[in-house]
Amino acid sequence: MTQVAHAFTGVSPAIVRLGKLAPLGRAEIEALEAEVANSFRLPGRAELLHEGRAVGRARLMLSGWAARVRYLEDGRRQIMSFVLPGELIGHCTQAQAVAVSTVTALDEVVACAAPAPGSHAALDAAYAVGQAREEAYLLAQIVRLGRMNAEERITGLLLELLHRLDEAGLVRDGGFDAPLTQEMLADVTGLTPVHVNRTLQVLRRRGDIEWKSHRVRIADPDALAERIGFVARRVTAE
């Protein structure tokens, strides 16, 4: 973990996203920036949290993607969810907490300590909303895996990612950068890499998506959402 300094522009997407969960005041932004100044960088494959080990202080993802993963004894791997810029790792209200899942960096990740809860009410609100969202993402993932076919799983996931990244301002020209290989996509959708490949081809030929060298574009998100019945869930009344 190397200490590095960042210009505000480099890290702002994360704070932008956090601020959308609950409106942050001047004090909260300052508390965040103080932590951002001490952000650290992790290479791909590094572990941010290890299942069964004590959860230290919560961390805030500033850039890069991480994944909550679990391995079966015979090597099967399941990615349970992604952690994107502006999202928290290891946030919990429990004292003696132990990580329930390993969190692995998928590419180079920049993160910082999350300001401790209890000091800023607005930040606590954002944490609470963030936690509720995380739960909603897990539920959506369960529905994808339990009741959707390969096409629906992939498009549903991509639409969710589009929404989440959009909130962090990480969507440009209707597309986003994703550090995902087809194998990772298989591990998150519960499919095999081969089948993911074939399904992507169908989606590409049909003009639904473009996916080239880690850049994903969805032609018509609303139409696609309509077609597969995707809904972005609210976790809070306005």
Added chain:
Amino acid sequence: MTQVAHAFTGVSPAIVRLGKLAPLGRAEIEALEAEVANSFRLPGRAELLHEGRAVGRARLMLSGWAARVRYLEDGRRQIMSFVLPGELIGHCTQAQAVAVSTVTALDEVVACAAPAPGSHAALDAAYAVGQAREEAYLLAQIVRLGRMNAEERITGLLLELLHRLDEAGLVRDGGFDAPLTQEMLADVTGLTPVHVNRTLQVLRRRGDIEWKSHRVRIADPDALAERIGFVARRVTAE
């Protein structure tokens, strides 16, 4: 919702289970019993929470089973998780919270208001642990649906239920009562009722489980857990 009174013996499993999450003192037990005295009864199929609607006060399941469900437009149904006696419904730290899933009673359910957080430290600790467990259950469900075959999904789920019910003292002779039809089991495991039926037959013939008229017995839980690689996750250091 009819108001009914309960003898302590009728409701204790729930409190027993809650007390296992964090040691409760005399004051907490009394606060719980005060709420239990106003418990209410809901028939099967009743909704305890409706997706998209405001979450009122959290409730504590005293007896019966509930399920968090989601329907797709074409009628496909997915049960995302079960809520068992001693577990909370609608607990969240957010102010303007909105339910992220509908919760439906699977059979007759008795529940009461959960004592509000903030008044008893030990109870808050139990809530926090309960929430962490709930997350762990969702993650386990994701792994089952994403990377396990029919046999593993069913046995894995049954082992989890055995553990959870055992903590509430609801396991007798190595078995428990489950208000589940094979159709519900299909909806939770992401399979079809027909395939659940065939898989259960295999498990029965092999002597792994008995399942007759809502009574489930697992012959050798430890051996079965070993075989499919089931692990009950800790969420807290001892």
Added chain:
DNA sequence: CGGCCATTTGAAGGAAGTCAAGCGTAGTGG
């Protein structure tokens, strides 16, 4: 007894998995 619901069974089809090989491209080192 008759109706209803859950379970069971059979036969056939399909979505996704497995195995194995062939590409393309980027990085490395002689």
Added chain:
DNA sequence: CCACTACGCTTGACTTCCTTCAAATGGCCG
């Protein structure tokens, strides 16, 4: 500059697990 490697993507042939459709059986209760 060109092997040589490594990794990710692509393709083909074949298999399997699970689904679908449809009908039969069994238990429970009015």
